Amino acid sequence: MSRAGMAPMTKVEVVVAGTDAPHVQELFTQAGVTGYTAVSNVSGLGHGGYHEGRLLFNDQSALSLLITVAPEEKLDALLAGLRTLFERRSGVMFVSDVYVSRPEYFRS
């Protein structure tokens, strides 16, 4: 079984304006995640709108894609922080299932 010894975790991907990336990284840290990966200078269009209905992003604006993986016990704090951010700032988040080796590195 290929995934023997791997542990289920949750991947959270966030796309925000590049200027908001430090805020997301701070939220990650506050939620206790032990690491993240950031892809900067990403472009994007849309995802619909913010709660007043204005466009989230304009095409070709400088966005950042931030990726982190968290164990179940850190997920509530992480998602709550991101939801609060998205009440004020444009962005999207995608949550999905992943398996990792060495799960202790995500729990420290």
Added chain:
Amino acid sequence: MSRAGMAPMTKVEVVVAGTDAPHVQELFTQAGVTGYTAVSNVSGLGHGGYHEGRLLFNDQSALSLLITVAPEEKLDALLAGLRTLFERRSGVMFVSDVYVSRPEYFRS
């Protein structure tokens, strides 16, 4: 429950030659997706070959990775458009399950 209030959607990731990225963006729009993220200047090798057996990509060629998330009702049109593209152009697509908050932004 961490995913309370989140809605299941489908993430579609497409890797194509950078010169074909505008075509993919157009397909996204035609399928009614409300947004996407594009990572340009990605490199890659392979994924096997196109139907005549030629290589999909050469190593280090300038590729684009385009990511979108769609609700079920837009998925058929989206995947049909991409399949038609891949009959003529090199590329791969990966389809996976994600959860999003604020699902209404993906349905507008």
Added chain:
Amino acid sequence: MSRAGMAPMTKVEVVVAGTDAPHVQELFTQAGVTGYTAVSNVSGLGHGGYHEGRLLFNDQSALSLLITVAPEEKLDALLAGLRTLFERRSGVMFVSDVYVSRPEYFRS
């Protein structure tokens, strides 16, 4: 059914120091994967530590994100190679389920 004709495969995402990316690409090739995508100049922090407890990455170090998709029959060799690499080198890998069209291109 949107995913009719699509085949389940496994996506493996690896984040390593940019200088280790060629080693990962070599592991991919040895495991027989038919393609991969590489995003270079990614930044990152953490994911905890390596087995002596030192930090995996320092913030803003130049990392690479490598993405491949493999059928079940190639997965054991792929994950075994990566686990061996991570005994000596810093990095993380995330394993998840995806669906692909044209599965024959991932099996050649």
